[in-house]
Amino acid sequence: MNYETGSIGHEERLALPGEPAPSGRLRKIVVAVVVVLALVLAGWLLFGRKHAAPQTKGPEQAPLVTVVVPGRQLVDRTVNATGTLAAKRDLPVGVAGEGGLVTRVLVEPGQWVKAGQVLATVDRSVQQQTAQSLAAQVAVAKSDQDIAQAELERAQALVDRGFISKADLQRKAATRDAAAARVRVAQAALRETQARNGRLDIRAPAAGLVLTRQVEPGQIVSAGSGVLFRMAMDGQMELRAQVAESDLSGLHVGSRATVTPVGSTRSFPGSVWQLSPVIDPQTRQGTARVQIAYDPALRPGGFATATIVGGAGQAPLLPNSALQSDDKGSFVYIVGKDDKVERRNVKVGEVFDTGITIASGLDGTERVVQSAGGFLSPGQKVKPVVRAATLKAS
Known part of the structure; x- marks a missing residue:
């Protein structure tokens, strides 16, 4: 191999046989690429393996899920x-007597009244005159009775002396008795009139609360006037x-x-x-x-x-977090066979501050997912952690 070294300015290059010598700039690029690749490899070795490792693990990586076995509790059926x-007791109050002109109305709706209390008064000027006349008749009858009694007593004193016969004595006794009877008749007539006058006033039939008023002063009322007041007995x-x-x-x-x-x-x-x-x-x-x-x-x-x-009955009681719902209705997730999640449709019963009763769908022996059911899906394998049921119906 022949190495030729040359320089252009201050740069040096390394030439291969039969090729022109590369420039110094190209050499720097090659070195940078090598460094980047080395860094990428090192990063993958440090971090890539750690993240990829769980994907190779099997059943041990199933998520932990808290479950509760609710059992059955005594709950109120509502x-x-x-x-x-x-x-x-709605009491309608109307005219009990012959009626007449209403002079005063003494109560308003919302007031409490006693039994027999006057609610409204009716003019009784004519009836009072009748009562006074009958009272005078009673006084006359009593005077006649007193005279007859005195004559009878004098006759009884003289009968033993022979001045008056027994027949005369009997007649005087009969006269006395007739006078006493006339007194009783006059008194009965007076009491009847007084009772009629008393019924002119409209009175409360029992103690209670006045609910409505349908009468005003100056109104003419009678037995056919209908209901004038309504009351709630004892409120x-x-x-x-x-x-x-x-x-x-x-x-x-x-x-x-x-x-x-x-x-x-x-x-x-x-x-x-x-x-x-x-x-x-x-x-x-x-x-x-x-x-x-x-x-x-x-x-x-x-x-x-x-x-x-x-009444009361037995039913499972679950925390609110265990219940879920969708367009198909209410449901819970239970951990069934092989620790796999199953959906169970339920019917909700009574709702308490402490939880929700299940009317149907559970018998209380299931392992029900207590919370985080929204992150699970049917068929998913989980690691159940059983938590003791502490809820009480109240």
Whole structure:
């Protein structure tokens, strides 16, 4: 081999036999390429192997998944219903007597009244005159009775002396008795008139809350005037909830309930006091009447919802994070045979602060994925880590 060294300016080149000698710039490029390739190789050796290594591993790389075996717990069975608020005992109040001109109305809706309290008064000027006349007749009859009694006593003192016969004595006794009877008749007539006058006033039939008023002073009222006031006896309210036939059979008198008026964030405790003995053949529903203590927020005629506790039963209880849903409905992932993920469609029951009951789809012995189900897919192999079930229905 012949090496020829030459120089152009300050550069040197190395010439192969039969070829012109390369320039110094070309040599630098070759060296740079070699360095880059060396760096790439070194980087692959350091990092590429580390990232590629897991791809060669087998079953040990299955993801860890926390699962829970819920078992079955005693949970309340509840029924959701809607209905209308009303007075438990709605008392219509009208004219009990002969009526007349209303002179005063003494109450307004929303006021509490006692049993027998006057709600409105009716003019009684004519009736008062009649009562005074009858009272005078009673006084006259009593005077006649007193005279007859005195004559009888004098006759009894003289009969033993022979001045008056026994027949005269008997007549005077009969006169006295007739006078006493006339007194009783006059008194009865007076009491009747007084009772009629008392019924002129419109009175509360029981203690309670006035709901409506349909009368004003100056109005002429009579027995045919209809309802003038409506009252809620003792102020007790109720929700007349419409319940499906299948749910009504599981309720009983005394079942606890929670009532929430529409538009309100407040809920009121109550209890079922009456269940409908019949089912509407059109809607297939019955009425559950839920008694509620009075509160100004409970307005008769308003709409409300109720949650009624209809008994207790056994059901699995899962944390909220275990439940998922899609267009096919609610489901959970369980770890089944060979530690592979399986989808299980479920029907959700009651929802509590601590979790969700499963009405159907699980028997409580399955290993249910507690969370991160959204990152799994059916058939995927996982490493289950069982966590003890600590949820309680409340």
